[in-house]
Amino acid sequence: MSDTVDFPPTERTRIKRLHQRAHYDRETVHAILDAGLICHVGYVIDGQPYVTPTMYWRKDDRVYWHGSSASKMLRHLGTGPRVSFTVALMDGLVLARSGFHSSVNYRTVMAYGNAELVSDxxxxxxxxxxxxxxxxxxxxxxxxxxxxxxxKATTVVSLKLEEVAAKVRDGGANDEPEDLALDVWAGVVPTTTVLGAPIDNPDLKAGIPVPENLKLIRFG
Known part of the structure; x- marks a missing residue:
């Protein structure tokens, strides 16, 4: 866990189980957000909870997402309700000698606050x-x-990063000492995000090359 605390933990963001994996520093939170592209936004309409996956992006201490102005989610979020915002990245399968200690390596961010409509x-x-x-x-x-x-047909919503925490699990399996002598393989199978080669749209005009800036895309 980082000693830096840029986002003081609250009752909602304080990580109690495996608290050593908690991070409340801006550098870790930003790095995780900048490595992903899909978030899950949680909110409640008329007592019914919803969680919607959508694309997001970050600028400074604020995250944004967008969609059709006709979207039920975005019409609701435009009123400024409380939301939860989650990003999770998987970095590997952690295979222990027991099912109990098998896990995954991950990087996650959870944030809470009021959604804000970008109307200007x-x-x-x-x-x-x-x-x-x-x-x-x-x-x-x-x-x-x-x-x-x-x-006009596009709605953009943002959330200021104030009540936020990151949780990171890395490294190998944490087996019980008495299990280390078992004849069972243990270790990590890494997972990565891979971008494939660009595919021309069927209606692309002849002679238009693949842009060089596609090589600058980075996720994961």
Whole structure:
């Protein structure tokens, strides 16, 4: 666990079980968020809990996500309710000599707060540019600018990172001392995020090469 505390733990974010895996520092939280692209947003509508997976991006101490203005989730989140925001990355299968101690290596972030609607048109446009730069650095200037109708049809929501914690598990299996003599293999099978070779769209004009900036994409 890092000694730095940028996000003081609360009753919701204080990690009590295996607390040595907890991290409350900005560097760890940002690094995990910047390694992922899919989050899960939890919220309640009329007493019914929902958890929605969606793409996200980070800028400074704030995370953003977006979607259709007709989305039930985004219409609700535009009112500023409390939400939970989770990102989880799996780094490996941890295979112990017993099922009890078998696990996975992971990096996770959980945050809580009030969703905030990005309503200012310029701020929304900037946020969408940040999204595209997160996916493919340098691609935004090459794209057709969004039309006023497209901007109107898009809702952008953000969450300020204040009540947040990270939890990280790494390393090998933690078997019981008496199990170490067993004739059972133990170790870690790493998992990675791999991007494949770009595939041209069937309707792509002839002669358009694959952009060099696709080589700059980094996840995982």
């Amino acid at each position: 048109p310029e701020a929304k446009l900037t946020a969408l540019e940040d999204m595209m730069e997160r996916i493919v650095p340098g691609r935004w200037p090459d794209l057709k600018p969004p039309s006023p109708q497209e901007l």
